[in-house]
Each structure stands twice: as C-alpha cells, then as structure tokens.
Amino acid sequence: MATREMSRRDILRIGALSALALTTMKLNRAEAKTVQGRMDSLVMGGKDVSPVTKKERKAIPTACWSCVTRCAAMGYVEDGRLMKVESNPNSIRTEGVMCSKGQSAPNEVYFPDRLLYPLKRVGPRGGGKWRRISWDEATDELAKRLKKLRDEGRPEKFFFHYGRMKGSSSKLIKSVFLKKVYGVGSYGNHTSICEGGKWTGQELTWGKHYDNWDMDNTRFVLNFGSNIFETHTNHIPVAHRLIRAMKERGVELVTFDVRLSNTAAKSTEWIPIRPGTDGAVALAMCHVIMKEGLYDREFFKFIKATKNHKASVDEKISSLKKHLSRFTPEWAEKESGVAASKIAALARKFAKTKPACVISYRGAVAHYNGAENERTIQMLAAITGNVDNPGGRCRGVGAKWKYPKPKYHVKARKLKIVDGPKKGPLHAKLPTHHVSQLVLRMIKDGSQGRPEIYLWYCYNPAYVNGENREYAEILKDEKLIPFTVTSNIVYDESSRLADMILPDATYLERWDWEDMVSPAQIPEYYIRQALVKPLGQSRDFADVVCEIANKMGLPMGFNSKEEFVRLSCEHTPKIKDLPGGGFEYMKTHGVWHDPKEKPHYYGYRKEVKEKDLKKKGVIFDEETGVYWNWKKSKAKSEEEAKKKGYRHTKKAYKGYVGQKIGDKVYKGFKPDKINKSGYFELYSDILEEKGFSPMPTYYPIPEHRRKAPDQLVLTTYKVAMHIHSRSTHRKWLAELFHDNPAWINPETASRLGIGDGDRIKVRSEVDEIVTKARVTDNIVPGIIAISYHVGRQESGRYASGRKSPFGRDDDIDLKFKWWNEYGVHPNWVIPNWVDPVSGQQRWMDTVVTVTKA
Amino acid sequence: METYREVARQRKEIYAFLAALFREELKAEQITAMLESGIIERLNDAGCNIDINAFLDKPIDRIEEELAVEFTRIFIGPGKHVVPYESIYVPDQDGRVGYYWGECTVDVKNWVEHYGLKISEMYDSIPDHVSIELEFMEKVIELEEISWRKGDNETALKCLEVERTFFNKHIIKWVPHFCERVQAAAELDFYREIAGLTKDFILEEERLLNEERIRA
C-alpha cells in the first residue's frame, strides 16, 4: 500500500476542500460532534477516573506535606477511600508537577503498621508493651499534667519538640497555644539538623532567610552541594523550572558535589570536590572576579565591605580586593581538589553570564564552616549583581495569612536548653535557628533544668540526630525525663520510648493553610483540606491541642484546625473577598494568587518614605546608618536606646525602618533575628564582635586536618524517593529504595582491601556500624557516602520487617513484599556537634576508620 | 512557528472532515451536496482516485445505501471487520492487547475531560474511537488557531505541545495501521481512498509535529 508524501501545498488544498465539505455537507454541526464543548484552558490535570469502575473520582484540592515544599495538590477519592494524589494544575508554584514522594501519599494513610489508637505503656519504658486507652483518658491525663505545671508557675517544664510544623499548624500550636495561651516560650525545632547554618549565613548578609532561585529567568546556574533534582526545601517548584530552563533554553548547570548524585549526573558538568571545601572554591571565584574587574559596580552601593558604613564604592571595592587577595585559585585547588584553571574559568563565566544564579545546600552548609560557606556564596551572588534580580538569587516571597489570636496576657517562660551549652567546644555563638541536636544532651546535662513532660511531634529524636545509641538511652531514662509523650502516625525508634502515644492524623486527613515560598516571586495562598476522615481513632494533633486547652479552661476561640483555617480565610486580606467567600473559594480551588501582582524583585532599592522616618519612636543610628523604631525593641526608653545604639539594643532589628546610603534612605536588606544593618553585609560587625572574621573567609575543618591518612570522611545524602526519616513505611517508596550500601571509590577501597559487596566496619569516635560496601567511581576518593533514610529498627514491616504494636494484616501487598534488607543507619556514628557560628549539625564532617568486617 | 501559524486552520478543517467521515454513514443530502460542490473532483486533485462515474450513474438513494452498507461492513460487522477503536491495536503496559476499554481508552477519555471537553451523551460507545481522537485534535487546533489570531503565541505553542503529545501517544500508534486495514477491506473507492488520504495526512502530521519542532 503505497504511501504518498504530502506537501505543505497538499495540506492547504485538502484543508480548503475539507472546509467546503464541512459547510456544504453540513458535517460541522455542533450537535453532530462527539467531542463537545470548547477548549477553554490548557491546564492538564484536576480530574481522575477509576480504571475499574470508569467513574469519575472526587477531586479535592489539598497540599502535599511529604516534604517541607508543601506543593499544592489534588486528592482523588472514591467511595471515601483515597486512591491517588497528583499535583494541583492551577498552582503557580508547581505548575502541575509532583514528585514520587508526593504521589505515594495513599500509602501514608493505609500502611498496615500505622498507629490508630491512643496507647499507654505497660511495664518499663521502652519495654514494648502497650494498652489501648480512650482519647478522653489521654487528653484528661495530659490536660491535668499540663495544668499543674502552669498553675505552679513553671509552664516551661513542658517541653514541646517538633520536627516539622508549618503554616497554620505552627501558628495554632506554637504561636497561639504554647506562647500566648499556655505561656511557654521554649520549644525544640529541627532546623539545625537540616540547614540552620545556611539561614544564619543569610541573616548575616541579607537579613531574612530563604533564597529563591529564579530558574525561569536565569541563564547559568552554579550549584554548591544542592541535590535539587532529588530533594530540596522547595523541591518540585524549583527543580521542574530548572529542568525546563536547561531543556528549552539550554541553560547550563554546573554542580559541585563529592558524589555523583542524580543532580550531578543530570548537570551539564559535575565537578568533584573534597568535603567541606566549597567555601574555598567560592572565595577563589570572588578573588578572580574582583581582580579581573568583572564585578557589578552598581550593586556595591548596597554592600557593606568595610567597618565604616559610609565608605565610598571605590573604598569598598578596594577593601574587598585586598581581603580576597590571598584566596587565589591555586590556593583553593590545594584545599578542594578542583583545578585552579577550572575555578577561574567558572568565575569568569558566572560573572559574565547575566543573569546567573548561584545555589547551595547541605553539601556546602552541613559543616563546621557551614554558615561561613553560605556567606561566601552570598558574596559571589552579590558582587556579580545576582541578588534579588530576575534570574538570580532572590529573597523568597510567600503568602501572608492572618490568623485568630486569642487575648491572653501571659509572659512566656523559657527552659534554656534549645541553644546548646554556653561554653566549651559545643558552644555556638549565633544559633539563630537553635541547636536542636543538643536538646537531649542538654537535658542529660541538667545544668539548665530539665523538662518534666517531653512531647515530640512529627519528630524522631532517637533516629534523626547523631549518636543514636546515647539519645535513645536519654529518652528511655525515666529519671531524666519523668513523662514522655508523642503524637505520631508511625511506631518508630522514638515512639517506642514514649509513655503515651497519640495517633496523629496524616496530612491527608487534616486541614491547614500554607505559605511556602513561590518560585514565581508572586505569593501563592493555598490550603490543605482533609481528603478522607482520619483512619481508626487517629486525630490531628492540633485538634487535640484545642481539646486540651478547653479541658484546662483556656479556650482559644476555635475548637479545631478546620475552624482555625476557616477563620484565617475570613480574616486574610484579599482572600476574604474572593467570590463565594474566602473559605469556600479556597476549598473549591485550593490555590489563589493575585493575578495583578508583579513578581517581587529589587525590594532593597525602594526608598523609605519621609513620613515613615518621622514616625514616633524612629531614631537614627550614627554607627550603622540605620533608622529604627526603638519602641519595637526591648529598650525601655529612647534615652537607653540611643545610649546602647542599634546594634547593642536587644531586638532592635524588630524596629528596623531603613538604611541611609549617601543622602537617601533605602529599604535595603531588612534584618531578622540579629541587629544587622540594611546593607548587604560582607563586613559583619556582629561576627567580628563574636571573635570571627568580619569578612567572608574559609575555616578548614579541624578534624579533616588532623585525620590519619587512611581514615575517611563520612558523608550522608538523600535520594529522590524518600523523605528524610519519614517515608520508609510507604510501600511504593520502600520497594524502590530500602538498602543503603556505603559508596566508596575504587582507589580508596583497594587501598583498604575492600571489594564491592564486602561487609565493612565503619568506626568513628562515638560508635560503630557494620554495613556493606558499594565500590563505585561515582564518589571522590577518601570518602564514604551513606544515605540516611533507611536502617530502621521500627516503622513497620515495609521499613524494618518488624510489625508495630496493633499492626494490621489487611494489606494484600504484605504478601508480595519481596525485600528483606533494610539498610544500616549512618547517624549512629555521627557525633552531635556544631558549627561554632550557627550551631548547624555537622553531618558531613565525621572522620571514620573503615575496615573489612 | 510560522509554518504552524500558516497551516493551523487547514489542519483543523481536515481533522474535522475526516472525523465526520469515520463517525457515521453519509446521508443522501450530504452525498448530493458532496457531488454538487465538486468535492470528489477536489479529492482526486489532491491525490485520491475515486471513480466519479460510480456516483453519476445511480440514483442518490442507491448511492446512499451502497455507501452505508460498505461503512457497516468495514467498521461495524457482523463478521470480520476493521475495528475503529485504539485499544484493539495498542497494547497495555502489561502487553495485553486486542480488547475493548484498554488503558489507552481510559487515557483518551481523560485527555478529553481534562481539558473541559465532554463526550456527547448521544454517543453510546467507547471513547477511543478514531473519530473521537481526530475530533480531539480538531478542538486543540481550534484553540491554537484562535490564539495565533489573537497574537497569543504562548497559548498557541502550548496547544501545539498538547497536540504533539496526544498525537504521539495515541494517533500515530494506530491510525496509519488502521487505515491500511480499511484500504484492504474496502470494496468501494470512496472509503478506500479516504483511508489512504487519512493515512498520508497522519504521516504528514507526524513530520510536521515532530520534525518541524526543531525549526520552530
């Protein structure tokens, strides 16, 4: 059957005859057609059909919570059961894209080892014996214990520690209940075991933390240790934009990493680097850029690079040149192993490609020198003018919700265990995001007091910190902590050490409003709504908090998170006026952004209005050039504020108004958490005062300098299909990834007499593990890399092979589970220690001795 | 981009025309209109080979009947016929093929419904019928064409992306093969030649949507 090639002319001709036929033969009548309606939108998604019954499933807009990115999502429900979760196609953040973790959501609800009843321990703590109790019994007991502490004036003896709590959950539990109603101002978080050092580095330079990377407009991306294609705090929204930029616009991505991660593999170029030396490379790049005059002179107006804030642009440039003169590419090559010529070439390319974006994450910051590395990377962005500009490193913008605040006038009391010790080798001088990995150590130490009730939420302290053996022992010790409670969905390494377990609702069964940073630089408002009723007797912990508050006689003005979310929708400007009412609109659409809003760039360039400088309480600080409102600080009087000055008045940053530069006052780079000026500070008086270098520098990792030649550095990493320590119970993900052999370079392995698949012993100064070796070229010599998601002792059958108390057998896939290897957790051998600036946990610094087991 | 802009309208009309011919039998007045407006001649000009005399000799209701019988014999049966549904030709992920309501059927329905379109309530069969797939293309190209005219290139290009994806995922996988089977099964010129035209057009579409992309 011959095929005849058609030409474009044929198309025109056949098109014309088709048009004629359609009209004369009346083939084009709308009612005759099978496909009806009109394409009104090109948005794909938002609908789903059961492949079995062919019935359309109920689509409910919600938000993912598998990782902290919190993508807007769409849940599909059939006969009350959650069948599937996809992205919400109307979200400007995700643009309809979702990762494998997000899509595994149904597993989160229905995994057979899920905690479904309130439990109370029977016998010794950690003995593994439990009895089911009623919710009434559980909340009565908690309310009674909490009320007693509050009545006795020591609410701080209740210590609440969370792993992830965002949006409305955070506001309801932390800002409203704990701080305002109950009266406790100290609680544990987990930022320092994540990326706290990065935030401190940002607060020191441009003020408020969180950098968005403007992939839609960038032309070149330089990556220091972010595994952005597999995981990130704003993973899918940024990653899919970067992929698009690379595919459609040919944008190049250059990645520094000690390991060929999937990000490195998909980069234009992977540059292997020694652990903890990213800062040296970035410094040398800045050196080249300054020396060769490739810097953005204009941006220097907003930079502080000398002690004197009134320095001219030329003075700043020469001060920086002088400071950087010793950080040559040749010096950096010796530190990092990256060729000097490569460093210089990349520096030139980065400076000359406009706009370019430098990105960074834990590969650069989970180190002894983490905050300083981030400061250096910030400097690289600043001197090339790639700050808060289209295509550069921008200050994140997110939704600003208003939420109900009941009127209680209590002064919150604190237990001083959240920032680590005040002296000694574990002292961090600027822990702006606290030192959560040392909370249990502080409790053991006891010098700052100990909590009587320790309640953890979405947190697994005996697994996610270092030195797991010691932390489990602390948690188990009834003399150290008399009463332990957790709210959790899964029976994990820590819940087994609780005295009481409250079964939490999953994120698919609860309400929230959310506010995560938008990569479009336009805020997106979105909510999470319950897709299905909480399974068994599980309950959203925030709802439990409401009930406990009521039982203590401390009503908050709402009785559930759903109500809190509704009230927030009714109070938040713009949201409240949406068609049909804010809450109804958000329930129907899930997401909203202001279509008239323009992307936020160059906020620092705005001038402060004259009248804002004349407001009551606003004074000028000569030393820094900052206008600030002393009334918002802790100063008791104007006189005291003036005497102490902006920098030395407690919480003065809260009153920051603007920065005087020349004869104008700019909004500048507004500070947060510390009394920084409104400049982009490369010269930090704050660090100088704390005994550190005021200008970005390089601190070599002391343990790496001291290590014996045959010792290795242990580094850990995440993979695309797992969420920190929170997903091994999900069967789809566990099937994909459940074992974590240690990566080791062939050269290193052969030196140590290790072959692929050999069992090896990994010993650090604190503990020892036995695992398997995977000998691979995909890692630099002298290192081993072990992923930390797996190596579970609990978390149910998919994660560890162990059935949890009251686990069910009704999941058919339990029969088909084919794996019985669960990996080995590396954190056992990683010490809990700190970056001396920020308190960041030094995940990637541990020196280990590796031998054949 | 220019190429696409130029041919959008014609492509839309061709899809609509072919969809209509595969949708159902032609009625007497439609056949009359076809003959009167010289469409057969134009089809022949465009490379078909339809014997016009077969139409001229007979009364119109005879022609109607002959064409209807041919249509039924080819596409509906009874007996051996050429099934106009995709899932008969394209295997599922697990390799199963040759049955109704396969994975691709669900997928076609999803595509149609995802974009706010609807399958007519009058239609009582399965959604992966050749005419539905062609009509879906027509709908997307319609929006593309409107967008070009409005100067909304962004939407037009997005439409092309949708067309390309749907075409590659569904149409190209089976329609040419289906057309060959129709050509083999046909006894009258008309459906044999229309099937040939359809196949040539679909292969041209494949070039246009995939190869032109680079130049666009």
Ligand code: SF4
């Ligand atoms: S990136 Fe995070 S929030 Fe987004 S879908 Fe994946 S797991 Fe969920």
